[in-house]
C-alpha cells in the first residue's frame with residue numbers, strides 16, 4: 001500500500017528537519033532506509049525494509065538496516081509497533097493515528113480518529129504506570145484477505161486499547 005506522493009514528501013521533509021534538530025547526520029543510507037519505511041503504509045519489518053533498500057543500494061547490509069532503524073527509533077524519528085517482538089514493525093507516520101491489524105496476513109494499516117485520540121483511560125491503567133500515549137489497535141480481516149478466499153471473512157472484530165509505556 002503506497003503512501004500518496006504529497007504525504008511521502010511531507011514525511012521526508014519532517015525527517016530532514018528532525019535530523020537537523022537532533023544533530024543527526026543525514027547520510028544517504030539513513031535517508032534511503034527512512035524512505036523505505038515512509039513510502040509504504042504497511043509498517044514493514046526490518047527484513048522487508050532491507051530487501052527494498054537493497055534494490056537501490058546493493059551494498060547495504062542487514063546489520064546496517066537494523067542499526068539505523070534502532071537509531072532512528074531511539075531518536076523518535078520512527079516508531080515501532082507495540083512491545084518488542086520477534087519481528088518488530090516500523091512506522092514512519094508520526095502523526096497521531098491508530099492501527100488496523102489483519103489477523104490473517106499481519107498487514108497493519110493507519111487510520112485517524114479524534115474520538116480515539118481523546119479516549120479516557122480507566123483508573124486501573126494509571127495504577128500500572130505513567131501513561132505517555134494511547135493507541136487503539138483494531139483487529140480484523142483486511143479487504144485483500146477478505147476478497148481472496150471464498151470463505152466468509154470473520155465478522156467479529158475485537159477492539160483493544162493498548163498503552164505503550166515509553167521513556
Ligand SMILES: [Zn+2]
Nearest residue numbers: 102105142145
Ligand atoms: Zn490481510
Ligand SMILES: [Zn+2]
Nearest residue numbers: 091093097110
Ligand atoms: Zn502506523
